[in-house]
Amino acid sequence: MNLCFDVSYIALDGRWRAPGSWVGRRFPDVGMYEDIARLAERGCLDLIFSGDGTGVPSTWEDSTDDAVRWGVSWPRQDMNPLMVAMSRVTRHVGFGLTYSSTFMHPYYLARLMNALDHVSDGRMALNLVTTTRRADAANFGFDDLAEHNTRYERMEEFVDVCRALWDGVEPDAMIWDRETGQVGDPAKVHAINHRGQFFQVKGPLNTPPSPQGRPILVQAGGSPRGIRAAAGFVDVAFGEDKALALQVQQRKDFDAALRHVGRDPARVGIIWQQPMIVAETEQEAVREREGLLGMIPKEVAGVYLSHNSGYDFSKLPRRFRLDELNAEIAATQATPVGFVHALAHKLGAETEISREEFFEYGVRRATSYDTTFAGSAAQAADYLEETFEATGSRGGFMLGHPMVMPGDLARIVDFLVPELQRRGRFRKAYSGRTLRDTLMDIYDE
Ligand SMILES: Cc1cc2nc3c(=O)[nH]c(=O)nc-3n(C[C@H](O)[C@H](O)[C@H](O)COP(=O)(O)O)c2cc1C
Structure with missing residues (x-):
């Protein structure tokens, strides 16, 4: 199986001060990330990944104050320079960056990813997101997000442009002949002359082809439209850490979508998000997971939930009914709120709960407490094997949302990886050079 590690949340939601975490080093200390990269490579992991969001949560009380005060999705920074630093202290582990196709421009991003693939010697992946948060839109000149399907249409055209640019400079386009002085072969460098609904790009890209030609492409859409977009272009998909039956269904839907565009589902994995705390004993792991609930004041979970839904939960009354809250959120045309919907499903739609209870559930959601496997x-290894097999034995897992860094990654590398290696489920050494080689080495020739 593929095993990746998500560094998106290592400093957020109070984790930076968890007992046992780095002392005297603060985000975004480049040395911290270099240590993470060395550790991940010691465990032969496929990929170090970071998600991204570019807005500071501001829906809660119409203010960024509590996000800043308590470190809720703040601070974050563009991870590309840190990926460069990590790539310079490793040779094999790959790096996944997240950018929004809703706000970026494909020429810029195609060029940036080409450069990063050169610097890392062929170890880059690009995770494209459509972006779901208004706080992000507000920084790019928009009052609101474009409609869901429109964002996916833009993503598809975005990828078409990037791929045309990457393919437009052929692998043997560079000559570098000292005798004649010829640098490139003009017959192998092609303009793309793209004129579409969202973009106009003439091309060609003004860079040499990169080691992988193009980065590994990733996307995490879970809706039917998102799955359809992913099937069109991803090398691997990301999947949410939801109930196994839903993951099995997503695998089926994804397979059908792949077949629909003439691709072979047998070689396109889904890497499932899987928050995980591993320790020497189950009791230790469970004790550590309990710590997640105490890192931020309970109401502060509302900052996170409000950010994701576009609905201000600070306005909640002392007691309320879940179905009424759901209806009110729908009426404001905020993003459909998975959290309230799921809570109504769990407790019963007509259930009345208190503000305190709501935020108790909120903390569990904000910290991924409920989906964090601890053991x-x-x-x-049992748990991963079971999920892997149930979802078609392709792809693997994005471990992450740890409580303590670097300890949680060290325990994955020192305890879990050897266990999976003993079971023949994970590589003992890297076999190829590029990230594509690494991700694909799990498939038989
Ligand atoms: C593993 C994983 C990582 C994700 N990373 C990000 C991210 O960094 N930034 C972001 O805005 N959305 C991220 N998402 C959300 C997805 O891009 C997408 O919006 C979500 O899965 C809903 O898909 P849908 O719009 O097709 O329903 C991530 C999802 C998953 C499962």
Whole structure:
């Protein structure tokens, strides 16, 4: 299986001060990330990944104050320079960056990813997101987000442009002949002359072809439209950490979408998000997971939930009914709120709960407490094997949302990886050079 590690949340939601975490080093200390990269490579992991969001949560009380005060999705920074630093202290592990196709421009991003693929010697992946948060839109000149399907249409055209640019400079376009002075072969460098609904790009890209030709392409859409977009272009998909039955269904839907565009589902994995805490014993892991609930004041979970839904939960009354809240959120045309919907499903739509109870559930959601697997290496390996097999034995897992860094990654590398290696489920050494080689080495020739 593929095993990746998500560094998106390592400093957020109070984790930076968890007992046992780095002392005297603060985000975004480049040395911290270099240590993470060395550790991940020691464990032969496929990929270090970071998600991204570019807006500071501001829906809660119409203010960024509590996000800043408590470190909720703040601070974050563009991870590309840190990926460069990590790539310079490693040779094999790959790096996944997230950018929004709704706000970026494809020429800029195609060129940036080409440069990063050169610097990392062929170890880059690009995770494209449509972006779901108004706080992000507000920084790019928009009052609101474009409609969901329109954002996916833009994403598809975005990828078409990037791929045409990457393919427009052929692999043997560079000559570098010292005798004649010829640098490139003009017959192998092609303009793209793209004129579409969202973009006009003439091309060609003004860079040499990169080691992988193009980065590994990733996308995490979970809606039917998102799955259709992913099927069109991803090398691997990301999947949410939801109930196994829903993951099995997503795998089926994704397979059908792949077949629909003439691709072979057998070689396109889904990498499932899987928050995980591994320790020497189950009790230790569970004790550590309990710590997640105490890192931020409970109401502060509302900052996170409001950010994701576009609805200000600070206005909640002392007691309320879940179905009424759901209806009110729908009426404001905020993003459909998975959290309230799921809570209504769990507790019963007509259930009345208190503000305190709501935020208790909120903290569990904000910290991924409910979906964090906590156990010994053997228990974690059992769990991963079961999910892997149930979802078609392709792809793997994005471990992450740790409580303590660097300890949680070290325990994954030192306890879980050897257990999976003993079971023949994970590589003992890297076999290829590029990230594509690494991700694909799990498939038989
Ligand atoms: C593993 C994983 C990582 C994701 N990373 C990001 C991210 O960094 N930034 C972001 O805005 N959305 C991120 N998302 C959300 C997805 O891009 C997407 O919006 C979500 O899965 C809903 O898909 P849908 O719009 O097709 O329903 C991530 C989702 C998953 C499962």
